[in-house]
Amino acid sequence: MNSRRIIAAIVLSMSLALGASLFSAPAPAKAQEIYWGAIAYDNDGGTAGAWNYPSSNSAARAVRSRCGYDCGYFTFYNSCGAVAYSNGGTRVAWARGYESPGSAKRAALRKLGLRGYVARWVCTDRY
Numbered sequence: 256m257n258s259r260r261i262i263a264a265i266v267l268s269m270s271l272a273l274g275a276s277l278f279s280a281p282a283p284a285k286a287q288e289i290y291w292g293a294i295a296y297d298n299d300g301g302t303a304g305a306w307n308y309p310s311s312n313s314a315a316r317a318v319r320s321r322c323g324y325d326c327g328y329f330t331f332y333n334s335c336g337a338v339a340y341s342n343g344g345t346r347v348a349w350a351r352g353y354e355s356p357g358s359a360k361r362a363a364l365r366k367l368g369l370r371g372y373v374a375r376w377v378c379t380d381r382y
Contacts, residue, residue, distance in 0.1 A: 290379035293330045295322035296338045296347055302375035337376040339363035346371070 292306040295318035303321035308314035311330040318328050329336065331351035337359040338349040346369060350362035360373045 288380075289332050290381075291330055291332045292334075292336060292377045292379040293318045293328055294336050294338050294349065294375050294377055295319055295326040295328040296340075296349070296374065297322060297326045298344075298347075300340050300344050300374060301326070302338055304375050304377040306377050306379045331379070333379055333381050335359040335376060335378040337363040337373050339367045339371045339373045341367060341369045341371040 289309075290306070291308040291311050291314040293304070293308070293311075293314035295303045301322060303318040303326070305314045305317035305321075308317060311332070314330050315328055319326060322328070327347070329349055329351055334351065335353045335356050335358070336349065336351035337353075337356070338347060339360070340347050346367060348363050348366035348368075348371075350359050350366060353359035353362060356376050356378055359378075360376055363373060364371060
């Protein structure tokens with residue numbers, strides 16, 4: 256008789272443990288990471304790129320320190336950017352926030368509106 260009670264107690268405790276694990280709250284989702292990128296460009300066709308920085312400011316500082324503080328720059332996150340120059344180097348256009356390098360390059364060239372070339376493209380990680 257005691258063995259039945261012991262077995263019943265074991266079965267009951269095992270079923271309670273199993274039930275608790277099945278109905279426990281799910282682990283909280285990991286927050287999405289934001290990865291910042293930047294591209295700097297100057298009037299002579301020079302460029303600098305940075306990717307996977309923790310903030311917009313840190314990505315901008317990285318490219319400006321490489322290109323120079325008189326360079327223009329733009330930042331973006333979890334995406335791709337590109338900068339394009341006209342063949343004569345007299346115009347510049349840039350694009351940011353695109354899903355792929357190809358789409359960022361095409362957008363920069365389209366914004367340029369002239370024959371030109373892509374001088375730099377950068378993609379960050381996505382999360």
